[in-house]
Amino acid sequence: MMSVIKRIPWVSLTLALLTYCSLGWVISQERLPPIAWFAIIPIITLVIGALATPWTKINFYSNFIFKSNTRTFGISVLGAFALFLMISWFRLFLDSLLVASATILVRIDFQMAGFRYIDTFAVLFFIAMTGLAMGVFINRFIL
Structure with missing residues (x-):
């Protein structure tokens, strides 16, 4: 039990908790x-x-999506629309990028520590929901 606690990447989990807390506040x-x-x-x-999914599954889905020209065109149009949204709602894009970066950091740290996908997902889900609740609590009841 002690070796599992030592393997947990506490710094990245704390960063993710603060990031989701900020998201809940916003x-x-x-x-x-x-x-x-x-x-x-x-x-x-x-x-x-999606961010905690193993790369083999992402590779499978990307091969499926880009198999035909119609799907590739649809993804290109969606990508252009996403770029337009990023430019027009830059603040929202930065908040989303921060959340995605913190989540990916935790995923990489958990993968390097040898944890399974389901463990990573469970811990990230717990951290995200706790951070959201803390952010809402701070905004509504403390400030």
Whole structure:
């Protein structure tokens, strides 16, 4: 048990917790209706799952997507639209990039420590939900 605790990358987990706490704070400042949280939580779960997925599965899906010219064209149009959104909503893009970078850092650290994919996903999900709740709590009740 002690060797598992020593292998956990505490610095990157703390960085991810602070990042998701900041995200929760930013989202709660928008004063979204409570029903919006039912969309935010699954989206964050999907992002964590996508970023924590092993590279072999990403390779499989990318080969499937780029197999035909129609799919490649569709992905190119979506990529151009995503670039337009990045430019027009730069602040949102930077917040998203920060969250994705912290999540990827935790994934890499967990992979280097020898943890399984499901362990990485579970810890990242716990950290993300805890950070979101802390950010909302700080914004609503402390400040």
